[in-house]
Amino acid sequence: MPETRLDLDRIRAARRVIDPMFLDTPLFRCEALGRALGCAVSIKLETANPVRSFKARGTELVASGLSDQGRTAAVCASAGNLGWALGWSGRRRGLDVTVVASRRAPAAKLDRIRALGVALEVVDGDFEMARQRAVDIAQRRGIRLVEDSLDIETCEGAATIGLELAQRASSFDAVLIALGGGAMATGVGYALKALAPGVEVICVQPQGAPAMTRSWRRRQVVTTDSADTIADGVAGRYPIPAVLDDLLKVADDAVLVQEASIVTGMRMLLEHAGLVVEPSAALGVAAVLEDPDRFAGRNLVTIICGSNVNLDDYHRWVRPSAVHGR
Structure with missing residues (x-):
C-alpha cells in the first residue's frame, strides 16, 4: 500500500458519513462510445446527484x-x-x-x-x-x-469512488481521471493501488492548465503564470506540495490534452452516451482521442466528474463547427 496522507480505514469509514445518494454511482459499459474510440469504455457517472459532481x-x-x-x-x-x-x-x-x-x-x-x-x-x-x-x-x-485537495477529507471522500471501482476491477485495466488540484486523482489512485494495483491510473489535464502534470513529471512543484482552458474545474496554477507527494505515489502517468480534443470528447459523450458534461469530465475521452494506439483494445474507465456547464457555452462548444474549423 502506498505511503500517503490517505488512510484506507478512514476511507471505508467515510461511506458511513457520506449521504448515500452520493455513493455507489453507476458504472456501465458504453458500447457506442467504445466503438467510436476503438476500445472498451466504461463510464463512472458522478453527476446524478443534487450538486452534479463528485465534490x-x-x-x-x-x-x-x-x-x-x-x-x-x-x-x-x-x-x-x-x-x-x-x-x-x-x-x-x-x-x-x-x-x-x-x-x-x-x-x-x-x-x-x-x-x-x-x-x-x-x-x-x-x-x-x-x-x-x-x-x-x-x-x-x-x-x-x-481547501480542496489539501484538506484530507476532500481526497478521502473522492477515494470512495476508488473503493467502488476496486469492486469491479476485473473488468478494466486502466482508469482515466481528470487532474486539477489532485483530490480525485490522489483519492481514487490511492484506493486502486491499495486494492487493485494492476489497474493503471492515468491522470489527464488540459495543456492550457498544466501545472500539476508538469509537477508530476519533474517530481517537484511547478507553477504557471496563467491558465487558459475551458475546463475551469481543473485550472489551478499552484500545485500543493503535499498533494503532489501523494500523486507521485499513486499515479502511473499524467498526460496533457488539447482544447479541441476536450470539445470533441464532450460531443462524443453527448452523441454516444447521452451525457451533457462540463469540459473537465471529457478529459478522459480526450486522452484516448489523442493517443488511440496506446488505448486500442483496452478496457478503460473514465470518471464523469461534473455536469455543471453554462448551456450557451456548451452549445457553442459542441456544435460541429467548433472543432477544427468545420
Whole structure:
C-alpha cells in the first residue's frame, strides 16, 4: 500500500458519513462510445446527484466533522463545484458557508451557489485570487478554511469512488481521471493501488492548465503564470506540495490534452452516451482521442466528474463547427 496522507480505514469509514445518494454511482459499459474510440469504455457517472459532481463526497466529510466539533462556519474558494457541494452539505447541518469565486467562473455554477442561500463573494482575477480572499476571510472571522485537495477529507471522500471501482476491477485495466488540484486523482489512485494495483491510473489535464502534470513529471512543484482552458474545474496554477507527494505515489502517468480534443470528447459523450458534461469530465475521452494506439483494445474507465456547464457555452462548444474549423 502506498505511503500517503490517505488512510484506507478512514476511507471505508467515510461511506458511513457520506449521504448515500452520493455513493455507489453507476458504472456501465458504453458500447457506442467504445466503438467510436476503438476500445472498451466504461463510464463512472458522478453527476446524478443534487450538486452534479463528485465534490459532495468530500464536503460531506468536511461538514460532518465541523458539526461534530461544534463549529458553525466555513469558507472556501471554488471554481463552482466545490462551493455548491460545500453549501449543500453545510446547509443540511446548519453551517454558515461562504464561497469565494472568480468572476470568470461559469455563471451557471455561481447561480446555483446563490440559489442555496449561502454567501457568495465574487472577486476579480482567477481562482488563485479567490483563494487568497478566502484565506483572508477565514483569518479575519476565525472560521474553517476548506481547501480542496489539501484538506484530507476532500481526497478521502473522492477515494470512495476508488473503493467502488476496486469492486469491479476485473473488468478494466486502466482508469482515466481528470487532474486539477489532485483530490480525485490522489483519492481514487490511492484506493486502486491499495486494492487493485494492476489497474493503471492515468491522470489527464488540459495543456492550457498544466501545472500539476508538469509537477508530476519533474517530481517537484511547478507553477504557471496563467491558465487558459475551458475546463475551469481543473485550472489551478499552484500545485500543493503535499498533494503532489501523494500523486507521485499513486499515479502511473499524467498526460496533457488539447482544447479541441476536450470539445470533441464532450460531443462524443453527448452523441454516444447521452451525457451533457462540463469540459473537465471529457478529459478522459480526450486522452484516448489523442493517443488511440496506446488505448486500442483496452478496457478503460473514465470518471464523469461534473455536469455543471453554462448551456450557451456548451452549445457553442459542441456544435460541429467548433472543432477544427468545420
